[in-house]
Amino acid sequence: MSAPRRALVLTPALLLLVACTGAGPAAPAPPVAVPTSSVAASPAPAPARTVVLDPGHNGGNGSARAEVTRQVPDGRGGTKACNTTGTSTDAGYPEHAFTWDLAGRVRTHLEAAGVAVVLTRSSDDGVGPCVDERGRAGQEAGADLVVSLHADGAAASGHGFHVAYSAPPLNAAQSGPAVDLAGDLRDALRAGGFPTSDYTGRDGLAPRSDLGGLNLATVPAALVECANMRNAEEAAVVSAPEGRERYAAAIAAGIRTFLAGLPA
Numbered sequence: 001m002s003a004p005r006r007a008l009v010l011t012p013a014l015l016l017l018v019a020c021t022g023a024g025p026a027a028p029a030p031p032v033a034v035p036t037s038s039v040a041a042s043p044a045p046a047p048a049r050t051v052v053l054d055p056g057h058n059g060g061n062g063s064a065r066a067e068v069t070r071q072v073p074d075g076r077g078g079t080k081a082c083n084t085t086g087t088s089t090d091a092g093y094p095e096h097a098f099t100w101d102l103a104g105r106v107r108t109h110l111e112a113a114g115v116a117v118v119l120t121r122s123s124d125d126g127v128g129p130c131v132d133e134r135g136r137a138g139q140e141a142g143a144d145l146v147v148s149l150h151a152d153g154a155a156a157s158g159h160g161f162h163v164a165y166s167a168p169p170l171n172a173a174q175s176g177p178a179v180d181l182a183g184d185l186r187d188a189l190r191a192g193g194f195p196t197s198d199y200t201g202r203d204g205l206a207p208r209s210d211l212g213g214l215n216l217a218t219v220p221a222a223l224v225e226c227a228n229m230r231n232a233e234e235a236a237v238v239s240a241p242e243g244r245e246r247y248a249a250a251i252a253a254g255i256r257t258f259l260a261g262l263p264a
């Protein structure tokens, strides 16, 4: 984008210069050369990008047991529950509220950068959608990538984030690009000061075969488990707006790094 902007700024400056040097009282104004060639030769602006953000779970899941426990395709020939209620901090701050708030913050960052954002749910008091629907959301939106947002509920002694991707891969998007996306998210969270998990995965990454939302994606998809909500220190971070904003900035940065590496 910088080259076209420079060219556009240069044009009036050049016109002003020509006008000044040619402005003798009797001299006719010289023909003005408009440097259109520099504009035409500039690279095309980056294409518009679309990102699907998938805030995990939903606020109504806890009171919709039949709907949430019905079996749906898991993307590997089996089935699994439509969804779950998610976890919470010991003080009762629920994962669904955390992921909903976080998704809105990530969306704000991405939209400010000109990225279109689609969410898999429209509120925090509904039910679902099921994991298979979330898994297909990326391709149905024509998105460049999908990021699912979660937080874990592990033993209180464990802490740190991990980023999951579908493995073994089931399609071309999963075989390389999804791993790259997971790596970009991991790097950005690390750069944002968040520690990698000390209880699961390896080096902040977790290949998973059991996540239907990742298995069914045919665009690059990754799932961020931001923190262990049962760990007191991390519970404090996810429960605070400032903490969520730090997660959002890091996740948006990781997404933008991945988008910047896509072919035009």
Ligand SMILES: [Zn+2]
Pocket: 056, 057, 086, 087, 095, 149, 150, 151
């Ligand atoms: Zn979750």
